[in-house]
Amino acid sequence: MNPIVFTKNKKSPSIYPVTLCLLTLLLSLSLSPAVFSDEVSPKSAAPLLQSDLYHEPIQPLRQTEGLNPHKISLGERLFHDLRLGRDNDMACSSCHNINDNGADHYTRAPGRDGTTLDVNTLTVFNSSRNHRQFWDGRARNLEEQIDTVVTNPKEFATTWPSIIGKLEQDTDYARTFPEIYPKGITANNIRNAIATFVRSLITVNSPFDRFLLGDSDAISPQAKAGYRLFKAYGCVACHQGSNVGGNLFVKLGVFKDYFAVRGNPTRADLGRFNVTGKARDRHVFRVPSLRLVALTPPYFHDGRVTTLAEAVSIMAEHQLGRTIPGQDIQHIVTFLESLPGEYRGQPLGHKP
Numbered sequence: 272m273n274p275i276v277f278t279k280n281k282k283s284p285s286i287y288p289v290t291l292c293l294l295t296l297l298l299s300l301s302l303s304p305a306v307f308s309d310e311v312s313p314k315s316a317a318p319l320l321q322s323d324l325y326h327e328p329i330q331p332l333r334q335t336e337g338l339n340p341h342k343i344s345l346g347e348r349l350f351h352d353l354r355l356g357r358d359n360d361m362a363c364s365s366c367h368n369i370n371d372n373g374a375d376h377y378t379r380a381p382g383r384d385g386t387t388l389d390v391n392t393l394t395v396f397n398s399s400r401n402h403r404q405f406w407d408g409r410a411r412n413l414e415e416q417i418d419t420v421v422t423n424p425k426e427f428a429t430t431w432p433s434i435i436g437k438l439e440q441d442t443d444y445a446r447t448f449p450e451i452y453p454k455g456i457t458a459n460n461i462r463n464a465i466a467t468f469v470r471s472l473i474t475v476n477s478p479f480d481r482f483l484l485g486d487s488d489a490i491s492p493q494a495k496a497g498y499r500l501f502k503a504y505g506c507v508a509c510h511q512g513s514n515v516g517g518n519l520f521v522k523l524g525v526f527k528d529y530f531a532v533r534g535n536p537t538r539a540d541l542g543r544f545n546v547t548g549k550a551r552d553r554h555v556f557r558v559p560s561l562r563l564v565a566l567t568p569p570y571f572h573d574g575r576v577t578t579l580a581e582a583v584s585i586m587a588e589h590q591l592g593r594t595i596p597g598q599d600i601q602h603i604v605t606f607l608e609s610l611p612g613e614y615r616g617q618p619l620g621h622k623p
C-alpha cells in the first residue's frame with residue numbers, strides 16, 4: 272500500500288470530527304420547524320465571504336495532486352479492458368460509465384451468468400475521497416476494492432495469474448508496464464495503475480464549489496435556500512466534507528425502521544454487520560457521498576427509490592425523524608443539483 276495515499280485517506284475525513292456532527296445533529300433536532308420558514312430570504316442570497324469558507328460544513332473538491340500521468344493513462348486503459356473478465360467479457364467500465372456518471376442506471380447491475388448484483392452501483396467519481404469503499408465499507412482502500420471485483424463470481428470471476436497471463440500476450444502492455452513499473456505486469460502494479468486512474472476521477476469546479484469560493488451568482492436563490500435547509504435540518508450531521516458524505520458509518524433507520532416499511536429483507540440490508548458480525552452494526556452503512564447524487568438515480572443501497580425528491584423525504588423521515596414540506600424538499604433537490612462538477616473540463620452526465 273502506498274503510505275502517502277493511506278495518510279491522505281485517513282486525514283480527509285477528520286476535517287469535521289464526529290463530535291461536530293453529533294452537535295449539529297442534536298442542534299438540528301432541538302430546533303423547531305418555524306426557524307426554517309421563509310428560506311428564500313435576502314440573507315440567504317448573500318454571498319459567502321472567503322473567510323467564512325472554513326466554517327462551512329461542505330468544502331470545495333480539489334483535484335488530487337501528484338498522480339503519475341503515465342499510471343493514470345495505463346490505469347484508464349485497464350479500466351476499460353474487457354480481458355479482465357473471466358471470458359474476456361467484462362471491464363470496470365461495464366458498470367462504471369466514465370462518459371456518464373461513473374456508475375450505471377440499473378436498480379442493481381446485471382452480473383455474470385444471469386445474476387444480479389447485491390446492491391446499487393456506486394459511482395467511481397470522487398470515490399477515492401471516501402474513508403472506506405462500498406456501501407458497507409468492507410474495502411479499506413481502492414486496491415482492496417479491485418481485488419474483490421477480480422474474484423467475485425458475479426463480476427470478473429477470475430484470478431490474478433489468469434489476468435496477468437492474458438495481459439502478457441499484449442505487446443503494448445508488455446512494453447508499457449516495465450517503463451512505469453520495474454517489476455512489470457504484476458497484480459500489485461495492475462491494481463496500482465487502476466487505483467491511480469480512479470484517484471484522478473475528481474469532479475471539480477461545480478456551481479456549488481464556485482459559490483463556496485465566492486461567486487455568489489454561481490447558483491440560484493433556490494439552491495442557496497436548499498443549502499441553508501440542508502444545514503438547518505441536520506443533513507450535514509452525516510453528509511459533509513468535500514464529498515458531502517463518505518466519511519461516517521451510520522444506521523439506516525435512526526428514527527424509523529426502513530426495512531420494515533420496505534419488506535423483503537436481503538443479506539445486503541445487514542450492511543456493516545456482514546463485515547464485523549457485531550449486533551450494533553446491523554443496518555449500518557457508510558454514509559454515501561452526495562456529490563453526484565443528482566446524476567446517479569436510482570437511490571439507496573437497494574436502488575429502490577427513483578427520484579431524488581423521494582430519497583430526500585425518506586432521509587428526513589428515517590434519519591431525522593421529521594416530515595419536510597414539499598417546497599423545502601424541492602429547494603434541497605435544487606441544491607443537490609448544484610454539486611456535480613466537471614471532469615476533464617466537461618460537465619458530467621449522460622451525453623446523447
Ligand code: HEC
Pocket residue numbers: 350361362363364365366367380381382388389390391392393394395398401403404405406407413416417420421425426427465469
Ligand atoms: C458488474 C458490475 C461492476 C463491475 C464490473 C465493477 N463494479 Fe465497481 N461497483 C459495482 C457495484 C454494484 C458497487 C457497489 C458494491 C458494494 O457497495 O457492495 C461498486 C462499487 C465500486 C467502488 C466503490 C465506490 C464507493 O464509493 O465506495 C469503486 C471504487 C469501484 N466500484 C470501482 C470498480 C473498479 C476499479 C472496477 C474494475 C476493477 C469495478 N468497479 C468493476 C459494480 C461493478
Ligand code: HEC
Pocket residue numbers: 406501504505506507508509510521522523525556557558559560561564567569570571572573579582583586587590591603
Ligand atoms: C443520521 C445520518 C444521516 C442523516 C442525518 C441524513 N442522511 Fe442521507 N444517508 C445516510 C445513509 C446511511 C445513507 C445510505 C442509505 C442506504 O444504505 O441506502 C444515506 C443516503 C442518502 C441519499 C441517497 C444516496 C444514494 O446515492 O443513493 C440521499 C439523496 C440522502 N441521503 C440525502 C439526505 C438528505 C437531503 C438529508 C437531510 C434531509 C439526509 N440525507 C440526512 C445517512 C444520513
